[in-house]
Amino acid sequence: MFTLKILIVEDDSVSALLLQRALEKNAHQIIGIADSGEKALEILDENRADIVMMDINLAGELDGIKTTEIINEKFDIPVVYLSASSDAETLNKVVGTNPSAYVIKPFNIRELNMVIELAIFKDRKEKELQKLNNELEEKVKQRTAELYEANKELTKALEKEREINELKSRIVLNVSHGFKTPLTSILSSAQLLQIYAEKDHPFKTKITKHAFKIENSVRALNNLLTSVLFFGKADENKLEFKPKKIFTGAFVKDVIDTVNAGIDNEVTIRTEIGDMPKTITSDPELVYQVLENLLSNAVKYSKEGKHVDFHMKIENGQLEAIVKDKGIGIPKSEQGQLFDRFFRAKNVGIVEGSGLGLSIVKKCLEVLKGSIEFESEQDKGTTFRVTIPVK
CATH class of the missing domain: 3.30.565.10 (Histidine kinase-like ATPase, C-terminal domain)
Known part of the structure; x- marks a missing residue:
């Protein structure tokens, strides 16, 4: 059994004393006994407690339920309710404050110790879970921010690539168009050479042979340029169906x-x-x-x-x-x-x-x-x- 700093909030002095003796017998430290919610909050302002034993019915304006709500919000300390009543109405009231445990008076010391241990265990696990959730949320925020920045960079890169592709397509199209005219002239000249070679000429055979090679080479190059121009149009989404x-x-x-x-x-x-x-x-x-x-x-x-x-x-x-x-x-x-x-x-x-x-x-x-x-x-x-x- 580990030692805990405990605050007792009980307006019945006899019950408070019995509870104090039972807890001290198990090596717990009692930091104070309060008979009202107001006094309990004052003690907690000055002393750290591991757990609060809270009677539901208290003297003063704050009952145990309202006091617990303030403790939950301000101090985040586990609270174990003490009550002589276990009726449905009372239970419904305490459920909304998310108590760590609920003990019916008169209590059994062994049962009380077990309830306290479970309350501490529950509180620690909830805080560990909350810590993990917070860390996860922080990681998600960080990852989201990183993805946002990465997406911005990717968008910039894609835009740059698009601009480069457009420039490349324009260059290819312009260069290809530029080749078309001289190629047409070369092809015409090769065809004219073949016509001239039909007349009696000492180099008729050689002229015909080389003119034919020129013509075939020009046709091949012209076909290649036509293919390049075709994909230039396709890449610029200018390839349309024209029936x-x-x-x-x-x-x-x-x-x-x-x-x-x-x-x-x-x-x-x-x-x-x-x-x-x-x-x-x-x-x-x-x-x-x-x-x-x-x-x-x-x-x-x-x-x-x-x-x-x-x-x-x-x-x-x-x-x-x-x-x-x-x-x-x-x-x-x-x-x-x-x-x-x-x-x-x-x-x-x-x-x-x-x-x-x-x-x-x-x-x-x-x-x-x-x-x-x-x-x-x-x-x-x-x-x-x-x-x-x-x-």
Whole structure:
């Protein structure tokens, strides 16, 4: 049993004396005996107590319940009520003051000691819990403040990144546009050289050969710049769906002619067009990008002298296109990255490319609200299936 400093508040002197002797017998120190609430508060102002034994009925204006309310607010000391009454009305009155315990007179000394120990234990645990709650609240406030500051810094960083990206996009767009004009001039000059070389000229063969190389190189660079410009628009959210009437026959021929013009490995495109109306309505530029990139890739990664199958039809308001090759295929471990920008599989070897074609296809299909699926096996080829809503 530990020693406690106890204040007894009891207006019956005999009961107070008996209580004092019982407590002192258990080595507790009595700091005072008060017969009123007013006197109890005066004693507590001058002396520290560990616990207060409080009679409910006291002399003076303050009864035990009101006195306990003041002690709770001012001193935060545990209070054990003493009362000869245990009726429901009395119990209801004391509950509101959150007493540490309640002892019925006449009390049993052993029971009294146990009640005091429990009251002290309860008080300490409540204070420990309150301390933990306070520490937790402080940590939450501190963490909230840190998160607020971190969020401010993150917002600044994101804003800075957005500004940098916008500047980068503008630079890329301006530089790309700047390249377009000289490239067009170079391409025209290369084509003129080929025309001039058709006449009798001692270097006719060499002129034709090098003019052809220039033309192919310019076309490749022009395609790269077109891809860069495309993503410049996409990154600035300027890529919009602009539906127009498309004459299907001329449109498909244009796509095939463009791809055939860039073939340098003697690969042929076998075209099969199913039921197609004379005209459809969609965004011609985006649909063109999808078909041209898929066909160009299929040709590029096909083996010398092989063929690429291209099937297209309209069914249930959907443009369905299939591009199938028997080329190098895509390694299974890399198929998840297939539509990432600048991604090129490890097995492409010396075949040139930017790694932008399929990411352009994916972006166009997002705007067109279309879909794409593929099957591929390394060294056996790849098949792409595209579906695009049309009217």
